[in-house]
Amino acid sequence: MKRLLPLTLALGLALAQGTLTLYTSEILADVNALVEAFRARNPGVQVQVFRSGTGEVVAKLRAELEAGNPQPDLLWFANEDFLKELAAKGLLRRVPPTVPGYPVQYAQGGGLYYEVRLLYNVLAVNTQRVREAPSAWRDLLKPAYRGLLAMPDPNFSGAALATVGTLSERLGFDFFARLKDLGMRIEQSNPVLQQKLARGEYGLAITTDFGVRQEAAKGAPLAVVYPRDGAILVPTPVAVTSWSKHPELAVRFLNFLLSPEAQRIFAERGYYPVMPGAPKPQGAPERVVGTRARFADAQTLDRFNALFGLRR
Known part of the structure; x- marks a missing residue:
């Protein structure tokens, strides 16, 4: 021994x-x-x-x-x-x-x-720029939100790739074409987008829930909206x-x-x-209506890139 x-x-x-x-x-x-x-x-x-x-x-x-x-x-x-x-x-x-x-x-x-x-793609709102927040994904097509919306680049952000795949499957790719017509912009990443949203450069964003909470904790006038038809669980x-x-x-x-x-x-x-019994993030709802993400395939991503003039 x-x-x-x-x-x-x-x-x-x-x-x-x-x-x-x-x-x-x-x-x-x-x-x-x-x-x-x-x-x-x-x-x-x-x-x-x-x-x-x-x-x-x-x-x-x-x-x-x-x-x-x-x-x-x-x-x-x-x-x-x-x-x-x-x-x-x-x-x-x-x-x-x-x-x-x-x-x-x-x-x-x-x-x-x-x-x-757990990470969700949600709707984020600058409460100083948008008085009536959307409550579902299709609400983003309202004329009142023209020129206010942005999302991250799905070539860079995996969460954005999940947004493109999931919403294309659920709402049809034309959903993004209509958002483009309403002036939706593309930023490189979620952090860059969230900082611009916090500064009021945008009024709405499709982005990650935790990042919006981090910016709100710094004093930014931001709110997280979990769409009633299902936040995207990435x-x-x-x-x-x-x-x-x-x-x-x-x-x-x-x-x-x-x-x-x-x-x-x-x-x-x-x-x-993810563990049962662990504390929830401050200010977050106890339960979230979520839908599991579907990542965009190469063909859908190519269509998105062509629509918004992006390069892979």
């Missing part, structure tokens, strides 16, 4: 140390808050973060895979279709659900990727890659995101936590 003790201790130290690489489209300040909390529990672990819009994150990883040198241990972005593609190629590690009470409906692919909090799961050099640490980070501490951080930063 004495001869085995140093080896056991060495294995434990090796597990407690290392560098994880995370590729994500999540807001960097929110990711950093979670990374700092994780490192406080795991002081020997470093976490390197590459953060950009979902489109750029996916493009970077595709290029690395083609070069035979993929880097991330963990993936966390809003493109479930790409994760399904990786899963079909055996490039995601199956992680058994070990966190007590985790809602099984959020473990996708038999444990290949996990939701860690999948943004976390996955551990099959090529990870530190899979045990990667799983530890994933499990940390489901811990009470991390779930509280999510709520404080405006997100709905």
Whole structure:
């Protein structure tokens, strides 16, 4: 036993140390808050973060895979279709659900990727520019909202890609053509759009709920409207890659995101936590009528780009 003790201790130290690489489209300040909390529990672990819009994150990883040198241990972005593609190629590690009470409906692919909090696409209103807020998606077609509306670029934002796919399927692609006729503008990302909405450059936005709450907490005159016909629940799961050099640490980070501490951080930063019993974000409704997102396929995205003069 004495001869085995140093080896056991060495294995434990090796597990407690290392560098994880995370590729994500999540807001960097929110990711950093979670990374700092994780490192406080795991002081020997470093976490390197590459953060950009979902489109750029996916493009970077595709290029690395083609070069035979993929880097991330963990993936966390809003493109479930790409994760399904990786899963079909055996490039995601199956992680058994070990966190007590985790809602099984959020473990996708038999444990290949996990939701860690909920993100909705909603209608956001600058209350100083819009007196009567819309209550459903079709309300955006009212002439009173002409020239007031914007949304993010679906080539950059995975959440916007979900908006285009979901509303095209539910309301027809002509819905976006009519919004274009009413002067809808396209901004690069949700954060840029939300800041312009807060400044009053727009009166309405199709955007993420948590970001609007973050701007409102700073004093911006913004309100979140969950459409009565269903806010768009955007999948943004976390996955551990099959090529990870530190899979045990990667799983530890994933499990940390489901811990009470991390779930509280999510709520404080405006997100709905995924774990039962976790606090709700301040000012958010107890329940949301949601519809699961459908990401736009390449043909629909091409039509959208042609309509708004965007380039992929």
